[in-house]
Amino acid sequence: MLEARLPSAVTLKKIIDAVKELVQDANFDCNDSGIALQAMDSSHVALVALLMRAEGFDPYRCDRNIALGINFATLAKVMKCAGNDDNLTIKAGEDADVLSLMFESTNSDRISEFDIKLMDVDADHLGIPETDYSATIKMPSAEFQRICRDLSVMSETVTIEAVKDAVKFIASGDTGSGSITVKPNQAVDKKDMEVTVTLQEPVKLAFSLKYLNHFAKASTLAGSVTLSLSDDVPLMI
Amino acid sequence: QLLQCFLRGYFSSV
Numbered sequence: 001m002l003e004a005r006l007p008s009a010v011t012l013k014k015i016i017d018a019v020k021e022l023v024q025d026a027n028f029d030c031n032d033s034g035i036a037l038q039a040m041d042s043s044h045v046a047l048v049a050l051l052m053r054a055e056g057f058d059p060y061r062c063d064r065n066i067a068l069g070i071n072f073a074t075l076a077k078v079m080k081c082a083g084n085d086d087n088l089t090i091k092a093g094e095d096a097d098v099l100s101l102m103f104e105s106t107n108s109d110r111i112s113e114f115d116i117k118l119m120d121v122d123a124d125h126l127g128i129p130e131t132d133y134s135a136t137i138k139m140p141s142a143e144f145q146r147i148c149r150d151l152s153v154m155s156e157t158v159t160i161e162a163v164k165d166a167v168k169f170i171a172s173g174d175t176g177s178g179s180i181t182v183k184p185n186q187a188v189d190k191k192d193m194e195v196t197v198t199l200q201e202p203v204k205l206a207f208s209l210k211y212l213n214h215f216a217k218a219s220t221l222a223g224s225v226t227l228s229l230s231d232d233v234p235l236m237i
Numbered sequence: 238q239l240l241q242c243f244l245r246g247y248f249s250s251v
Binding site: 040043044045047124125126127128129233234 | 240241244245247248249250
């Protein structure tokens with residue numbers, strides 16, 4: 001039996017918005033520590049790993065581990081019906097074949113309830129291996145989102161070059177090329193506006209902007225984003 | 238195809 005209440009639905013709305021274009025059908029793996037999602041995108045090029053800790057819900061109750069197979073397009077449509085400030089309760093019974101969602105407006109004058117059918121999703125256990133990355137860049141997530149959007153006008157690929165005191169995003173295509181250099185800015189007042197480049201060795205790697213733009217949709221969830229790069233292993237964002 | 242099976246291996250090596 002799972003019953004979890006989120007004080008404001010906006011958090012789950014943002015999460016589903018960020019992953020719905022990457023993940024078709026996947027399991028919410030629920031246990032007493034929270035709700036986890038690990039799924040590759042449909043073209044098996046990217047992995048989404050998400051953990052919503054039990055502490056973020058109040059109350060949170062999960063009697064035994066259950067995997068809720070969800071179609072994310074459906075969940076995204078249902079989440080559109082929730083107001084940002086509504087509190088949201090998700091429930092699944094023992095041998096559940098539906099996930100129940102309830103949205104309650106702040107002054108409880110409107111209560112919406114939806115059931116979405118659950119499906120069997122084959123669960124292969126995936127995760128991101130612990131890696132000692134050559135370069136780790138911390139920067140404002142809105143800035144990263146903007147860089148990915150701006151450079152998409154020039155090319156479908158962006159080369160990220162991390163050197164000692166700067167990180168450069170370069171895009172070159174048939175019509176021309178563009179580059180954006182971001183420099184570290186220690187000692188800023190707002191933590192989220194900080195830019196740091198931690199380098200074991202310089203790296204220069206190319207990535208698909210299609211995926212980076214999808215990942216950047218999660219920017220509204222956190223003010224700061226960390227990019228971790230090494231040769232021959234996937235970029236971690 | 239090679240990339241995809243590399244990635245599946247990489248992510249399931251956890």
